[in-house]
Amino acid sequence: MLQVAFIRQNVDFVKERLGVRNFADIGLVDTVVALDDQRRKLQLESDTTLSKINAASKEIGVLMAKGQKAEAEQKKQEVAALKATQAPIAEQLAAVEEQLNDTLVRLPNLPAAAVPPGRTPEDNVTIREGGRKPVLPAGAMAHWDLAKKYNLIDFELGNKITGSGFPVYINKGARLQRALIQYFLDYNTAAGYTEYQPPIMVNEASARGTGQLPDKEGQMYYVGEDNLYLIPTAEVPVTNIFRDEILKESQFPIRMTAYTPCFRREAGSYGKDVRGLNRLHQFDKVEIVQLVDPVRSYDVLEEMVLHVERLLQSLDLPYRILRLCGGDMGFTSAMTYDFEVFSAAQEKWLEVSSVSNFESFQTNRMKIRFKDAGGKTLLAHSLNGSSLALPRIVACLLENHQQDGFIALPQALHGYFGADSIRL
Incomplete structure (x- = not known):
């Protein structure tokens, strides 16, 4: 399986090598890049939301230790709201990662430089x-x-x-x-x-x-x-x-x-x-x-x-x-x-x-x-x-x-x- 990072950094080269294979569905390369863009965006959203959840959770402990129960309860509600936001992001991320992997495994290996062009x-x-x-x-x-x-x-x-x-x-x-x-x-x-x-x-x-x-x-x-x-x-x-x-x-x-x-x-x-x-x-x-x-x-x-x-x-x-x-x-x-x-x-x-x-x-x-x-x-x-x-x-x-x-x-x-x- 080709590596996503290599594909992103060498899109034209990957397409040229797949052309030596006469691979019919070159458009899969662009699909991989687009899906990886989605994955990165969703991963960032997920990481950001999780970071907020962790920070708010720590604040709850501090507030409870100080006896500020009302403020702690408010933070708990914030955490609950953030978790409700996180759940669909995690679902979307898992779905995009699965789609990305399913696309990657359809791409064949790249021919080495010494491989002659040809069809038959x-x-x-x-x-x-x-x-x-x-x-x-x-x-x-x-x-x-x-x-x-x-x-x-x-x-x-x-x-x-x-x-x-x-x-x-x-x-x-x-x-x-x-x-x-x-x-x-x-x-x-x-x-x-x-x-x-x-x-x-x-x-x-x-x-x-x-x-x-x-x-x-x-x-x-x-x-x-x-x-x-x-x-x-x-x-x-x-x-x-x-x-x-x-x-x-x-x-x-x-x-x-x-x-x-x-x-x-x-x-x-x-x-x-x-x-x-x-x-x-x-x-x-x-x-x-x-x-x-x-x-x-x-x-x-x-x-x-x-x-x-x-x-x-x-x-x-x-x-x-x-x-x-x-x-x-x-x-x-x-x-x-x-x-x-x-x-x-x-x-x-x-x-x-x-x-x-x-x-x-x-x-x-x-x-x-x-x-x-x-x-x-x-x-x-x-x-x-x-x-x-x-x-x-x-x-x-x-x-x-x-x-x-x-x-x-x-x-x-x-x-x-x-x-x-x-x-x-």
Whole structure:
């Protein structure tokens, strides 16, 4: 969430940055300023009235001590009249503060200076590419056919049990999932990330803290009776670990990693682009999250990008890294890098990770603060990334590494999977 004071002091800059996002409702910026003007006026009235009430109340005690009961009674009537005036002011102030907050949470984060302008994924900028696209053998299959041939994943069974987008992993398919999760966690913890196993349901405060609410309310599965949400990513519970805390500067950087199943309604998704593992309602993902000193957050962003890049390199997959344009970034992000892996059988790029710097947007919502060397209390910066999401990684591993009669596995997975290949 943007800070009101920053918006007031930089109205034109805020509007210009929101323009880079192609944000449609720029007028909300003026609404925030107008509501804050109302809030300030009402706060002044409230403070002034309360000050008069306190002063008059003290006078009552003095008059009573002097035995001036008549004068004291008159002061009591003044206090009663002032309190009657204060009540509607307090009600108006609470209503304006609520309206101001409801308006603030509708404003997305401001894109960083290096974010390219643009509206669609076609305007994203390719930073670099790595790996080599494989030459597939004759009769090469897409991953959904390979999954059926080697009895790895049953999409129809998942549809029977739950519905479309909930696959069932079988035998070596289940083992491959487990191997990838363990490898990703080990890779992250070796780099200094502390592993957490968080809940997979969160309350409304947690969902609001990381910006899923109100932006992505329609994309989350909701348990109405308990007012809980199934998480769309481990970012939500993990970042909230430090909600409402004041940290020490010496604690930075705080590095966290977690494996969780993730749940996304993906409302409106249909067609050939969602076939097989391309888009699911439930999937496994290993996440990395960092809380850092603001002065280092963009250095840390680049470090996290390199961390994910090396992980992809270890899987022998062709990849590219994109810097997202303003119009393609998520609501809470100040800058995002997307990682895409080339799916050889489908002949297209599939997103497998996003690494983002949220600056103070999330931490302002969650009140994650720290004291600097001078004792000043400041907002931390938060970052996160997928390291990695499994479905499309599995799709590309199966497709890109298929050989005549077997599927080869990269060296990094041999010990985790217990074999160097998947065979009939």
